[in-house]
Amino acid sequence: MPKLKPEYLSQENIVLLLTVALLAGFALLVPGFASAGNLIALVRGVSILGVLAIGMGLVVIGRGIDLSMVAVMALSVTWMLSMANDGTPLLVAAGWAFLAVIAVGVLNGVMIAYAEVPALFATLATGSFVYGFGRSTLITQDTVAVTSTDSFFQWLGATYIGPFPIEIIFFAGTAILAEMILRMTVFGKYVYLMGDNYLAARNVGIPVRPMIVAQYLFSSLVAFTAGIITAANLLSMSTRIVNSQLLYDIILVVVVGGIGLNGGKGGIRNVVIGALLVGILSNGLTILDVPDLYQKLVKALVLLCALIADSLLNPRNEQTEKQGDI
Template sequence: MNSTATLSSGNRTASSGDALDLVLRIGLLPILMAIVIVGTSLMSPYFLGWMNIVNILRMASFLAIIACGQALVIIAGGFDLSVGAVVALASVVTAKAMAAAASAIGGPDIVAIVIGIGAGLGSGLAVGLFNGICVSRLKVSGFVVTLGTMSATAGIGLLLTNGIPVYGMPKAFVQAIGRSQFLGFPLAIYIALAVILVMVFVQRRTLFGRYVYAIGGNLDAAVVSGVSIRPHLVGTYVVSGGLAALVGILLTALVGSGQASLGGDAMMLQSIAAAVIGGVSLRGGIGRVEIVAVAALFLTILGNALNLLHIDSRIQPIFLGLIMVLAVALDEFSRRRTSRV
């Protein structure tokens, strides 16, 4: 009875204490997005063109999917630095498995496509499972574990390809998943919306989602309350790895080949940035994936605007860094405010 009350009290304290932080970030994102959209549209006639809008939404979809998994891990009190490398590994594994199946079976393309997608998703889930087991059972820092798996996973991808793109996939895979559109929008956008809705449901309506908040918000209270820490921690990393693999498969279909250079450090950093800017506390226990998805859209719009305005690519990371610092400052301000209360 007392332990349950402790857990509930801890959750209420975290929620009420960070209310101002959440309100600031929810209000700040649309304002910043409006400034970027209005300013860029006035300076570039191509920004509001239909093709550019579709491109922004497509790229934002990739980032939103991977950021949702990253956010879940951070909410649980961890980090997943391996997501970019998983994107590349899933791309290579998907392309190789699909090409090999198409060559060996020689039957309907759907069989090779299913085998390739299954292999790609499996590779991401396997990396996530390894990360989760190391973090939960060996008590190793998630930052250190995923830093190691990032290097190892990237190396495996390069070893499998020798740095050469993998071709030979069925054309139906590229046409149906990478190039097809419905109501004028690419399939990746609908997949991203589905992922976000599922993640929102998991966070708000399932015990898994509630326990993840409890673990990240107050680990001791969660243990005393009888929450199974290990399976839920492992689950967050598995979800993150699976979503990163999904992005790798979608990018493979888009570019038409498996490449060990997809994803990389840029996507890892952007996924963390989207989570932090979207209100996920680096100390765990706080964050909503729907706001993270909006942050992913904002970052994509910002990157697109900087490219259209011909801002030097070496300068662009400065903008991302300043925004991240602002988000972390808001988080720290909220924490101090909570401690005073």
């Protein structure tokens, strides 16, 4: 009997099998779980989470992390809606918010690439500053609703392609675009090389500092567009999500899917698998009327198991230790 190849035991394949097993189990045991309407609702429920995880995943592949994504998403779109409600043309408000998002992404990249501040602390500080400055200076209330004059958001939120709402279409489109960037462009090749061995990438002439800035700019833009889709779906945006567990869910999806925290490994399909696993788990437990507190406990256990699996399947070596943590 031939031995299984080591790659068959990758975290991605293990999570994929677990996802299929959960899907089959809930479909057999939970009434209504396998209906087309519920499955579409399941994917819709994790689409924005999946989009944010795509932005985070690209940064993690390049051996970084972005803890400012949720703050950027919430504050930029809330500020845009606030300006629009105060009489600023929506296009102008969107332009100011877009420039602010670019500034935050570039600031993150410059601090990490040129000032050599660890990504964990740089993005944590940036996220805290964005929330504090925006909430104290630019935005007067926690939640800002889309007014009846903002027809763009109402149109976008009501957009369907066949049976699929805009959130699923946006998730699929972002996943395809990010996969093409990573697999078919020089930028994507450089991201993997940097994540695999930062010092070697620099020695062979890869512009690692501008590349780092580009990674964080990409994640900020992904967060902004995810916020626009969220506002179109809910017809509002709240700054309170900054203090929710959304950021932890993003990291959960990335790590569970199999993107190694050491960098240089994984891809967008890992994010898709991780998002589907979290979606199936949350949907099934909700239908079974499991309290939210226990759902959080289950997610925490899944994240802990994923971190342990990552450390076992992607062990840190001497070279990794010299290059520092994310």
